Amino acid sequence: MLSVTGLILxxxxxxxxxxYKVNLGMAMVVGGIMVGxxxxxxxxxVTLLWEGLIDKSTLELLAIVVMIGILGYxxxxxxxxxxxxxxxxxxxxNPKVLLMSxxxxxxxLSVPGGAIISAPMVDEIGNKLDLSPENKTSINIIYRHIWYMCYPLYQTLILASNLSGYDxxxxxxYNFPAMxxxxxxxxxxxxxxxxxxxxINKKRDLKDIMNLVKSLLPLILVLVLSLVFKIHFIPALAVGILTALLNDPAQDNKRDFVQIFSTGWNRAKTMIIPGINRGLxxxxxxxxxxxxxxxxxxxxxxxxxxxxxxxxPLWLLVFIIPFMASFATGLNLASVGLTIPIFLHLLPGGTAGLGYIGLLFVSSKMGYLVSPMHLCIALTKExxxxxxxxxxxxxxxxxxxxxxxxxxxTFVLI
Structure with missing residues (x-):
């Protein structure tokens, strides 16, 4: 029973x-020492902490998280x-489609606090439609985050897959119907x-479509290589980063190989290191x-x-505890990282276990969405x-x- 007390504490x-704004990683290490x-x-x-750090799955996960951050930056x-x-x-x-898109x-791009980036566009369109500040905030928050439930490059989804063993x-x-x-x-x-x-009666121009595709090209390549061709995430992300370094969506003129290579090399020297999210x-x-x-x-x-x-009931515990963890911390990643190891031993295998893991993920997402400590809520509200x-x-x-x-x-699967 002492070990249970240690886990709860x-x-x-x-x-x-x-x-108190202590980094999640340090807080987790402190928690691990308390459990030990x-x-x-x-x-x-101490040995176990080190083994957890150098484990192959940890190193792969760290590489993926770092590369996603660099790509977005x-x-x-x-x-x-x-x-x-x-x-x-x-x-x-169409204003509705634009406000959602x-x-x-x-x-x-998985940029922290990224809702503030789209806020000016939502504000401009919302003003033309006479939307209230609360309505504009809700639109910006919902359509900034709801896609993460099914986005393969979302770090928390990747972590949930790694911790649970479900791809x-x-x-x-599982998340698609809820999304x-x-x-x-x-x-x-x-x-x-x-x-x-x-x-606006402006005719859709092929040039606009090509500009949109060109600006999204690095992400498109990562998703196609990893999901369609089943290439491992790390080399797929490497291709995406290389493409982002060479890609220049702001330039409409044709560039020769020397110009492209020079641009990519200069960017690599100035953007890769700053793009590393050390906190993550x-x-x-x-x-x-x-x-x-x-x-x-x-x-x-x-x-x-x-x-x-x-x-x-297990389903109620799986819903409440991750929700409260996300709400209290304002960190979706923290909630998933804390609660999947706790519940995994309780869950059945196969599709039934997937039902619980999916519910845990959605619950954690909901708590995160409305947490007053959630950066996007705070920035967008202001x-x-x-x-x-x-x-x-x-x-x-x-x-x-x-x-x-x-x-x-969940009830259908279990």
Missing amino acids: AFLTIILLLK IASGLGLTT IMKETGSLKKMLDSLLALIN APGLISL KLSIIA MAGIAASYYINFKNVSGNFG IYSVAGIMMFRRVVEESGSIPVFSDFLLRMGI YFKANIAGVYRELIIPMIVITITALVT
């Missing part, structure tokens, strides 16, 4: 440390993002008073180190029995000068619809 300590001491592992805890700094949005404005005349395309496409297939239901509900809530188009590296490393100690401590089977003896209670009123129905759909999907 570690969980609470991690959340407390995160509230409570379980009687002693100095072996290069695309932002080279003007791909601006070109993408300019092309979108030229191609789409702009934050969604920004989400492809990304299986988790995406579509959420889009439908949000479409109804946010656009019920919006109709028509901008009255520490976070993922800490999660995997914590996982290793928890696995070897023997506390998980004991804690699982403790939860079962409480008489609370940008639009919105009332937070009004924002939550706009978000609540889509969230309920997503949750109900996820629960139904």
Whole structure:
């Protein structure tokens, strides 16, 4: 029972440390040490932390996370993002589609606090449609994040796949009905008073389409290579990064090989290192180190029995605990990293286990979406000068619809 107490205290300590802005990775290491001491592992805890850090799956996951961050940074700094949005404005005349698409395309870059990037476009369109600050904030938040439920390059989804043993496409297939239901509900809530188009009669130009494809080319290549041709994520991301370094969506003129190579080399020297998100590296490393100690401590089977003896249905625990962890920390990655190792021993195998993992992922996402510590909520609310209670009123129905759909999907699978 001492190991269970240690696990619970570690969980609470991690959340407390995160509230005081301690890096997630450091907080997880502290939690791992607490679990090790409570379980009687002693100095072996240090060895286990090191083993968790140098494990092959950890190193691969770290490489993927680092490369995704570099790819997003290069695309932002080279003007791909601006070109993408300019092309979108030229191609789409429907305000509803544009309001959904702009934050969604920004989400492809996985930039922290990225909702603030699409906020000016949402604000400009929203003003023409006389939308309230709360409505604009809700649109920007929902359509910035809802696509992550099925986005293969989303770091938290990659972590969930790594921790649970279920491949990304299986988790995406589970999440897809909930994502579509959420889009439908949000479409109804946010656009019920919006109709028509901008009255622009500009003919769609092939050049605009090509500019959009060109600006998205690095991401397109990564997704096609990894999902269609089944190439490992790391070499696929390497191709995407190389393409982003050589790609110049802001230039319409043709360039020769020397110019392209020179541009790519100069960018490599100035963009790769700044594109490395050290905080994210520490976070993922800490999660995997914590996982290793928890696995070897023997506390998980004991804690699982403790939860079962409480008489609370497993599906309810799988929903509530990740939701609260995300809400308390404002970090989707932290919630998934904390709770999958705790629940994994309790879950059945096959599609039934996938049902629970999918519910855990969706629950964590919902808690993250409305957490007052969530950076996108804070930045977007301030940008639009919105009332937070009004924002939550706009978000609540889509969230309920997503949750109900996820629960139904889980019950079908289990």
